[in-house]
Amino acid sequence: MSRLSNEPGTVDLVETLHTRALDKLSKGLASEAESICLRALELSPHNVGVLNVLGQSFLAQRKPSEAASAFGKAVELQPELANLHFNVALAFQAEGRLADAIGEIKQAISLDPSVPALHSKLGQLLCAVEQNDEAVTVLRHALSLDPSSVPTKINLSQALIESGRVSEAEQTAKSILTKNPRDPIAQRLMGRIHQLNGRFEEASACFQSAIALQPTQAAAYFALAYSKKVSRSESHLIERMSRLLLLPQLPESDSGLLRYALGKAYDDLGEYDSAIAHFEMANEIALRSRTASGRPYDPAFASARVDMLIERFGVEEFEKPLPEASISERPVFIVGMIRSGTTLVEQILSGHPEIATAGELPFWLREEPRVMESLFGPQDSSTQSIESWTTQYDAVLNGVSSEPSRVTDKMPLNYWALGMIHRLYPNARIIHCRRDPIDTCLSVYLTPYRGGPEFGHDRTNIAHAYREYRRLMDHWRSVIAPSQLLEVDYEDLVSDRESGTRKMIEFLGLPWSEECLQTSPSARLVSTPSQWQVRQPIYRSSVGRWRNYEHHLGELKTAVT
Numbered sequence: 001m002s003r004l005s006n007e008p009g010t011v012d013l014v015e016t017l018h019t020r021a022l023d024k025l026s027k028g029l030a031s032e033a034e035s036i037c038l039r040a041l042e043l044s045p046h047n048v049g050v051l052n053v054l055g056q057s058f059l060a061q062r063k064p065s066e067a068a069s070a071f072g073k074a075v076e077l078q079p080e081l082a083n084l085h086f087n088v089a090l091a092f093q094a095e096g097r098l099a100d101a102i103g104e105i106k107q108a109i110s111l112d113p114s115v116p117a118l119h120s121k122l123g124q125l126l127c128a129v130e131q132n133d134e135a136v137t138v139l140r141h142a143l144s145l146d147p148s149s150v151p152t153k154i155n156l157s158q159a160l161i162e163s164g165r166v167s168e169a170e171q172t173a174k175s176i177l178t179k180n181p182r183d184p185i186a187q188r189l190m191g192r193i194h195q196l197n198g199r200f201e202e203a204s205a206c207f208q209s210a211i212a213l214q215p216t217q218a219a220a221y222f223a224l225a226y227s228k229k230v231s232r233s234e235s236h237l238i239e240r241m242s243r244l245l246l247l248p249q250l251p252e253s254d255s256g257l258l259r260y261a262l263g264k265a266y267d268d269l270g271e272y273d274s275a276i277a278h279f280e281m282a283n284e285i286a287l288r289s290r291t292a293s294g295r296p297y298d299p300a301f302a303s304a305r306v307d308m309l310i311e312r313f314g315v316e317e318f319e320k321p322l323p324e325a326s327i328s329e330r331p332v333f334i335v336g337m338i339r340s341g342t343t344l345v346e347q348i349l350s351g352h353p354e355i356a357t358a359g360e361l362p363f364w365l366r367e368e369p370r371v372m373e374s375l376f377g378p379q380d381s382s383t384q385s386i387e388s389w390t391t392q393y394d395a396v397l398n399g400v401s402s403e404p405s406r407v408t409d410k411m412p413l414n415y416w417a418l419g420m421i422h423r424l425y426p427n428a429r430i431i432h433c434r435r436d437p438i439d440t441c442l443s444v445y446l447t448p449y450r451g452g453p454e455f456g457h458d459r460t461n462i463a464h465a466y467r468e469y470r471r472l473m474d475h476w477r478s479v480i481a482p483s484q485l486l487e488v489d490y491e492d493l494v495s496d497r498e499s500g501t502r503k504m505i506e507f508l509g510l511p512w513s514e515e516c517l518q519t520s521p522s523a524r525l526v527s528t529p530s531q532w533q534v535r536q537p538i539y540r541s542s543v544g545r546w547r548n549y550e551h552h553l554g555e556l557k558t559a560v561t
Contacts, residue, residue, distance in 0.1 A: 010043050010044065011044075013040075013043060014040050014043050014044045014050065017036050017037070017039060017040035017043075017050070018037075018040060018047070018049050018050050018053065020036050021033040021036040021037045021050070021053045021054075021057070022053055025053060025056060025057055025060065028060075030056075030057045030058075030060035030061045031057070031061060033053060033054075033056075033057040033060075034054060034057040034058065034061070037050050037051075037053055037054035037057060038054070041054070048074045048081075048084075051070050051071070051073050051074040051077070052070075052071065052074050052083075052084065052087065054070040055067045055068075055069075055070035055071040055074065055087055055091065056087070058070060058091075059087075059090060059091060059094065061249060062094075062249050062252070064091045064092075064094035064095040065091075065095060067087075067090075067091040068088060068091035068092060068095065071084060071087045071088040071091055072088060074087075075088060080111060081111070082109075082111040082112035082115065082118065083108070085104045085105070085107045085108035085111065086104070086105065086108045086117075086118060086121065088101075088104045089101040089102075089104035089105045089108070089121065089125070092104060093125065093128075096289050098125055098128055098129050099129070101125055102122065102125045102126065102129070105118060105121050105122045105125060106122065109122065114145070115145075116142050116143075116145035116146035116149055116152065117142075117149075117151075119138055119139070119141055119142035119145065119152075120139065120142040120149065120151060120152040122138050123135045123136075123138040123139035123142060123152075123155050123156070123159060124139075124155045124158075124159075126138060126159075127155070127158055127159040127162055130162070132159050132162040132163035133163050135155075135159040135162075135163075136156065136159045136160060136163055136165075139152060139156040139159055140156065142155075142156075143156065150176055150180055150183060150186070153172055153175065153176050154173075154176065154185050154186060154189060156172055157169045157170075157172040157173045157176070157189055157193075158189065160172060161192065161193065161196065164359065166193060166196055166197065169189075169193055170190075170193045173186060173189050173190045173193055174190070176189075177190060182213055183213075184209075184210045184211075184213035184214035184217055184220070185210070185214075185217075187209045187210040187213060187220075188206065188207060188210040188217065188219060188220045188223060190206045191203045191206030191207040191210065191220075191223055191224075191227070192223060194206060195223065195226075195227055200227050200228060203223070203227045204224060204227050204228055207221075207223050207224035207227065211224070215240070216244060216247070218250075218251075218253075218254035218255075218257045218258050218261075219254075219257055221237070221240070221241050221244070221257070221258060221261050222257040222258065222260060222261040222448075224237070224261075225237070225260075225261035225264045225265050226261070226264060226448075229268045230264070230265040230268040230269065231268070231269075232269065234265075237265065238262065238265050238266075241258050241261055241262050241265075242262065244258055245258055245259075252285055252288070252289075253285075253289070255281075255285060256285035256286055256289075257448075259278045259279070259281045259282035259285065260282040262275075262278040263275045263276070263277075263278035263279035263282060263446065266278065267446070267548075270548075272548045272552075273552075276549055276552045279445070279446050282448070283445065283456075283457040283458070284457075286448075286449075286456070286457045287457040287458055290454070290456075290457065295454050296454065297454040297455045297458070297461045297464075297465070298454075299461065299464045302464070302465060302468050303468055305416075306468050306472045309416070309419055309472060309475070310472070312376060312419065313419030313420075313423075313479060314479065315478075315479050317419075317423070317479075318422070318423070318479055318480075322386065322423055322424075322426075324385060324386035324387045324390075325386065325390070325423065325424055325425070325426055326387075326390040326394070326424060326425050327426075327427055328390075328394065328425060328427065328428065329405075329406075329428060329429070329509065330394075330397060330405065330406060330407055330428070331393070331397060331406075331407060331409060331425055331428040332349070332355070332406050332407065332408045332409065332428065332429050332430075332431065332508060333408075333409050333411075333414055333421060333428060333429070333430045333431070334346055334408055334409065334411075334412075334431045334433065335411070335412055335413075335415040335418065335430060335431070335432055335433070336412050336415065336432055336433035336434060336435075337412065337415075337435075337440050337444075337465075337466060337469050338412045338413070338444060338452075338453060339435070339440050339443035339444050339447060340412065340433045340434060340435040340440050340490060341433045341434075341435050341488070341490035341493065342410050342412045342433045343410065344433075344490070344493065344494075345433055345488060345493070345504070346408055346410040348493075348497070348501050348504070348516055349408055349504065349505075349508075349516070350408075351513070351515040351516040351517070351518065352406075352505065352510060352513045352515060352516050353404075353513060353515060354406060354510050354511075354513075355404055355405075355406045355407070355408060355508075355510070356403070356404040356406070356407045356408070357400075357407070357408045357410070358396070358397060358400040358407050358408060358409050358410075359410060360409075360410050360411040361396060361409045361411055362411065363392075363393055363396055363409075364393075364411070364414055364417040364420070364421060365411065365413060365414065365416065365417060367389065368416070368417055368420070370384060371389055371417075371420050371424070372420060374386055374389060375420060375423060386424060389424060390424055390425065397409075405510070406508055406510065412433075413453070415432070415469060415472060415473060415476070416472070418430060418476045418480070419476070419479075422476075422480055422484065426484070427484070428484070429484055429485075429486065429507060429508055429509075430480065430484060430485045430486070431486050431487075432473060432476075432486065432487045432488070433488055433490060434487055434488065434489050434490065435489070435490035435491070436490075436543070436544070436546070437466060437470075438546040438553065438556060439542065439543070439544065439546050440466065441459075441462050441463060441466050441556045442545065442546045442549060442553065442556055443542075443545070444456060444462050445457070445459060445462055445556065453465070459553075459554045459555040459556050460555045462555075462556060463555045463556055463557075463558045467558075486503070486504065486507040488500060488503070488504065490543075491543050494542075494543065495543075497517065498517055501516045501517065
């Protein structure tokens with residue numbers, strides 16, 4: 001075979017087949033392109049050009065692992081070609097192997113740093129793994145190389161949104177639409193910005209424009225469904241999404257978005273059997289994606305982690321003085337299982353003139369291993385001091401606002417870190433949000449997430465995670481004084497907002513302000529999955545919502561046992 005591959009006639013035939021495969025691929029005939037490439041490789045198994053087209057044909061057919069294999073063989077033959085590493089990255093991205101994709105893009109950039117598209121793709125991938133500030137820097141560099149690139153501007157606007165710089169994102173999106181008003185992705189992006197700012201009518205208009213410009217854009221249907229309550233008069237929306245699901249070779253990610261959107265629509269209409277059917281399929285897709293990305297939930301690890309925290313932070317630990325601890329009362333930690341009402345509490349407190357909101361800060365969850373080493377590890381020259389951690393965190397809060405006497409940190413999962421937080425800030429207040437266990441777990445299951453918790457999407461995992469959360473909070477309640485830990489029940493807060501709000505303001509040591517009751521939620525930026533719901537008037541329809549799905553709860557019922 002290797003002898004034949006060097007013969008002139010064979011070389012010409014392989015080149016002809018290569019050209020024919022490219023033509024088929026350009027016409028959308030990826031399966032035919034694949035067959036031609038395989039024939040060419042029988043004659044010339046080490047032909048980089050053919051391997052590259054084969055990989056592209058696999059990508060077009062939604063076969064990312066086969067594409068990665070083909071591109072990988074091409075890279076082995078010519079590792080100095082940046083575009084081959086770029087293609088490997090695309091295949092890894094399609095597989096959900098984002099860290100590997102980032103590695104390949106960085107390799108491509110090292111080979112040819114002058115290509116703007118490489119930097120743009122790197123920025124997009126960094127944003128996908130929530131390295132948003134780095135993504136912004138990379139994307140600004142990409143724009144310096146090609147200031148007119150619309151895809152790079154879209155990636156930059158997306159990264160700015162994820163890094164919390166929504167006003168900058170809006171300026172970028174507007175600059176795109178000024179010159180490209182019919183760009184469907186830019187229209188959807190502007191819709192998301194309106195959505196984040198609580199301008200839902202404007203958001204819906206943008207999403208509808210995006211759909212009109214690109215009727216197969218699943219993300220636009222998803223965003224539209226989560227920007228409003230779907231009514232009976234909008235049955236056409238459900239029909240269009242259902243037809244999209246029938247498209248051959250629909251990307252699984254698009255299918256997941258459409259399933260969530262249809263679940264939300266049927267839930268709005270009170271057709272709960274249809275709703276749960278779509279939610280279940282959406283969660284199956286999300287779970288496959290999470291498994292592929294290497295972030296499965298490990299129940300044994302979660303239980304062992306709770307055991308360790310209970311052992312480390314016993315009563316005797318808090319009885320020992322920690323001279324380096326901060327005396328500040330400024331931080332207010334709002335914690336609880338996700339979907340338990342933490343966003344509602346944050347929104348209510350944000351109306352007080354002496355309270356600023358920092359959103360969900362990843363600081364303590366990100367730094368937990370190093371802070372734990374400072375508290376319990378061997379003290380040597382490499383160990384950070386306790387004071388350095390509080391100084392860093394204070395700087396984060398000051399970056400939000402240096403004036404108010406209280407700043408809320410609404411990272412629900414900080415319940416994992418309450419032991420070390422209370423050791424470092426013994427005077428800081430903690431508000432623990434509680435909600436009916438089954439309502440909480442059902443809401444976790446029905447909610448779409450972008451990079452959500454490892455335990456999401458699986459009923460058994462959600463129930464296990466809830467039990468471990470409750471076990472840990474039972475411990476914190478036994479070792480943290482009521483003067484520093486207030487528990488607020490979601491059901492009580494929605495039934496009597498004033499009473500619950502007064503209790504929280506008194507707990508925080510602040511004077512009462514009527515603005516806590518008068519502030520409209522729509523005036524505040526909300527970036528959680530509940531952004532539409534939380535901006536509506538406080539309502540009780542979410543209390544006991546689980547009864548709508550009582551026959552479909554399965555393992556979620558075990559959350560209360």
